[in-house]
Amino acid sequence: MAGRPRSHIVVFLAPAVIVYTAVMIWPLFNTLRLALYVGGPEGRHFAGLENFRTLFGDPRWSASFWNALGNNVWFFIIHMIVQNPIGIALAAILSHPRLRFSAFYRSAIFIPTILSFVIVGFAWKLILSPIWGIAPSMLDALGLKALFAPWLGKEDYALTTLALISVWQFVGIPMMLIYAALLSIPEEVLEAGEIDGLTGWAAFWKIKLPLILPSIGIISILTFVGNFNAFDLIYAAQGALAGPNFSTDILGTFLYRTFFGFQLQLGDPHMGSAIATAMFAIILTGVCIYLWGIQTRMRRYQF
Amino acid sequence: MTKTRLAALLLTSSLLGGAASAEDVTLTIESWRNDDLTIWQDKIIPAFEAANPGIKVVFAPTAPAEYNAALNSKLDAGTAGDLITCRPFDASLALYDKGQLADLSGLASMANFSDVAKSAWQTDDASATFCVPMASVIHGFIYNKDAFDALGIAVPTTEAEFFAALDKIKADGTYIPMAMGTNDQWEAATMGYNNIGPNYWKGEEGRLALIKGEQKLTDEAWVAPYRQLAKWKDYLGDGFEAQTYPDSQNLFTLGRAAVYPAGSWEISGFNAQAGFKMGAFPPPVQAAGDECYISDHTDIALGMNAKSAHPDEAKVFLDWVGSAEFATLYANALPGFFSLNSTPVAMEDPLAQEFVSWRDKCKSTIRSTYQILSRGTPNLETETWNASVNAIKGTETPEDAGKRLQEGLASWYDPQK
Numbered sequence: 001m002a003g004r005p006r007s008h009i010v011v012f013l014a015p016a017v018i019v020y021t022a023v024m025i026w027p028l029f030n031t032l033r034l035a036l037y038v039g040g041p042e043g044r045h046f047a048g049l050e051n052f053r054t055l056f057g058d059p060r061w062s063a064s065f066w067n068a069l070g071n072n073v074w075f076f077i078i079h080m081i082v083q084n085p086i087g088i089a090l091a092a093i094l095s096h097p098r099l100r101f102s103a104f105y106r107s108a109i110f111i112p113t114i115l116s117f118v119i120v121g122f123a124w125k126l127i128l129s130p131i132w133g134i135a136p137s138m139l140d141a142l143g144l145k146a147l148f149a150p151w152l153g154k155e156d157y158a159l160t161t162l163a164l165i166s167v168w169q170f171v172g173i174p175m176m177l178i179y180a181a182l183l184s185i186p187e188e189v190l191e192a193g194e195i196d197g198l199t200g201w202a203a204f205w206k207i208k209l210p211l212i213l214p215s216i217g218i219i220s221i222l223t224f225v226g227n228f229n230a231f232d233l234i235y236a237a238q239g240a241l242a243g244p245n246f247s248t249d250i251l252g253t254f255l256y257r258t259f260f261g262f263q264l265q266l267g268d269p270h271m272g273s274a275i276a277t278a279m280f281a282i283i284l285t286g287v288c289i290y291l292w293g294i295q296t297r298m299r300r301y302q303f
Numbered sequence: 304m305t306k307t308r309l310a311a312l313l314l315t316s317s318l319l320g321g322a323a324s325a326e327d328v329t330l331t332i333e334s335w336r337n338d339d340l341t342i343w344q345d346k347i348i349p350a351f352e353a354a355n356p357g358i359k360v361v362f363a364p365t366a367p368a369e370y371n372a373a374l375n376s377k378l379d380a381g382t383a384g385d386l387i388t389c390r391p392f393d394a395s396l397a398l399y400d401k402g403q404l405a406d407l408s409g410l411a412s413m414a415n416f417s418d419v420a421k422s423a424w425q426t427d428d429a430s431a432t433f434c435v436p437m438a439s440v441i442h443g444f445i446y447n448k449d450a451f452d453a454l455g456i457a458v459p460t461t462e463a464e465f466f467a468a469l470d471k472i473k474a475d476g477t478y479i480p481m482a483m484g485t486n487d488q489w490e491a492a493t494m495g496y497n498n499i500g501p502n503y504w505k506g507e508e509g510r511l512a513l514i515k516g517e518q519k520l521t522d523e524a525w526v527a528p529y530r531q532l533a534k535w536k537d538y539l540g541d542g543f544e545a546q547t548y549p550d551s552q553n554l555f556t557l558g559r560a561a562v563y564p565a566g567s568w569e570i571s572g573f574n575a576q577a578g579f580k581m582g583a584f585p586p587p588v589q590a591a592g593d594e595c596y597i598s599d600h601t602d603i604a605l606g607m608n609a610k611s612a613h614p615d616e617a618k619v620f621l622d623w624v625g626s627a628e629f630a631t632l633y634a635n636a637l638p639g640f641f642s643l644n645s646t647p648v649a650m651e652d653p654l655a656q657e658f659v660s661w662r663d664k665c666k667s668t669i670r671s672t673y674q675i676l677s678r679g680t681p682n683l684e685t686e687t688w689n690a691s692v693n694a695i696k697g698t699e700t701p702e703d704a705g706k707r708l709q710e711g712l713a714s715w716y717d718p719q720k
Contacts (some may be wrong), residue, residue, distance in 0.1 A: 128545065131542065131546060153543070239488075244486075244488075246689075260372035263371070263489070264394065265685055268680075
């Protein structure tokens with residue numbers, strides 16, 4: 001067995017490896033390499049860590065970077081404390097055997113996920129518009145007009161508002177994953193619990209939740225990667241300048257402005273690559289912490 | 304025999320057909336003016352094609368906000384069109400320096416343009432011109448004439464009269480005094496700061512002094528416009544913080560707002576949308592009798608992709624763009640884009656005539672941030688957007704905004720150090 005040639009493994013792996021290398025790995029390393037150069041009138045030249053020194057050392061660049069990172073962290077926190085608990089709750093409700101029309105609810109909640117960011121950004125901008133939006137008139141009908149504010153235009157609220165819009169759009173994903181995990185719990189386990197006196201809420205906390213924890217872990221890491229790569233919604237709703245006063249600027253919009261330029265500002269691919277590298281490092285660190293710190297300690301059950 | 308003849312006939316006809324279609328050269332125009340698509344397709348391109356058989360022209364615009372990024376990527380990749388619509392100053396200069404825009408100094412129709420008109424598309428030493436100037440836009444205020452008449456307001460000429468008029472509109476309550484929002488940010492700088500500013504910094508005098516380093520952004524002339532913007536806040540509509548540019552346009556054309564801080568490019572859209580009489584006035588001066596200054600900004604030009612496969616045909620088109628015929632066609636098809644051609648152009652639109660008449664009584668200048676001063680990081684134009692919005696919202700004092708911008712400019716621009 002051991003002596004047989006295994007060239008067929010190489011042949012079978014080749015298509016995927018080649019395609020993945022060409023469209024993912026090579027561009028990734030090229031971006032990392034680009035971050036080590038600076039452009040000039042005579043063309044680009046190698047500059048070592050100069051771009052990173054500017055990014056973290058120059059007070060203006062570092063202020064923009066830390067602002068974007070801080071906003072990104074807040075964006076992530078909102079998703080973790082709003083999107084995922086709601087997703088789990090919805091899945092728990094949907095998996096209830098006596099719920100009627102559950103297929104309808106499931107589709108209705110999942111549909112926003114397949115909409116384009118541009119449509120979501122545009123629709124919510126209209127809904128929340130202080131001039132034509134239905135949000136102010138609905139609040140008015142309830143006599144709560146005083147609660148309305150032009151949320152997307154206020155520095156204090158804009159980022160939270162956008163994060164909640166994103167939650168609305170993507171709550172279907174944790175719901176579906178948890179729903180699938182809940183359905184895979186065998187009846188016997190629940191029945192055994194029932195015999196031991198665990199029903200209703202107690203059954204959820206003591207049996208179902210421990211069994212879906214690995215799925216919650218996966219959802220958390222997907223949310224983390226998705227949020228730190230986010231760009232589209234902010235760009236569609238607030239533009240590349242991520243107003244008001246950069247209060248919705250996240251790493252993705254900061255990267256876009258730097259890399260491609262904005263209005264009279266010319267693009268700087270090298271500085272942009274430095275930001276992309278920093279983003280890559282942040283996401284890599286987060287994923288590593290998860291994989292080694294949490295995933296390996298999680299208990300798994302087999303039925 | 305007949306068979307061979309038929310085959311020969313088919314062969315020759317297909318050869319002839321091939322030859323005829325090979326003569327037609329198609330030129331593609333890159334542009335950010337997607338609003339003008341129908342005008343190019345229905346008026347401008349047919350006029351050119353009728354006079355120049357064998358050259359077909361396709362107008363292929365991109366969304367304004369994406370234009371610069373998209374164009375740069377296309378030029379780098381070698382997929383850009385033959386003709387490139389040029390942004391003024393550094394954005395196009397950078398393309399020329401990279402060898403992506405061709406030098407057009409030798410084009411015959413360049414003689415039809417003044418040095419000022421060409422300045423936005425020249426190297427710093429004016430030795431090479433790389434785009435044919437097409438049009439400039441003028442800033443001012445468009446107002447709802449019916450509203451002004453109903454409330455008995457005369458067109459304001461001084462700042463005191465301007466704010467008195469706004470107070471009167473606000474007290475009456477029928478109209479929102481001024482239609483502008485801060486969501487998209489650029490209006491606050493372009494239709495706000497650079498609209499009213501030239502009266503304070505005395506147009507070209509102040510702009511050139513800033514470039515030479517003789518004036519600073521912390522000087523009164525550069526801070527005072529922010530102070531006026533701060534006063535605008537009380538006259539904007541509810542929720543102006545989240546009001547976008549199209550929102551403002553709609554508020555005005557629906558007749559819900561009385562005054563619109565404008566650029567002349569709005570004219571054709573407003574003519575089509577508004578169901579009331581409109582008028583326009585230049586930015587009011589500080590005291591009666593003061594010299595007035597307007598922003599008459601060289602905004603749009605057309606250049607040639609240096610890697611175009613059809614440079615000769617592209618030059619034929621550019622030569623035509625520099626002609627008086629094109630100037631008349633363009634200025635009348637797009638009222639509000641004023642020709643830069645030295646030959647005077649007769650315009651029919653009354654609102655456009657009003658705007659262009661200010662050239663005779665006021666001194667013209669261009670936007671203060673466009674030439675040289677937005678070359679570095681932080682970018683002065685983008686910072687000005689932000690500062691203008693902050694001034695209107697009241698989240699930053701005019702003095703602080705001036706100080707922040709001056710520090711940013713001095714950090715990379717030697718004459719200001």
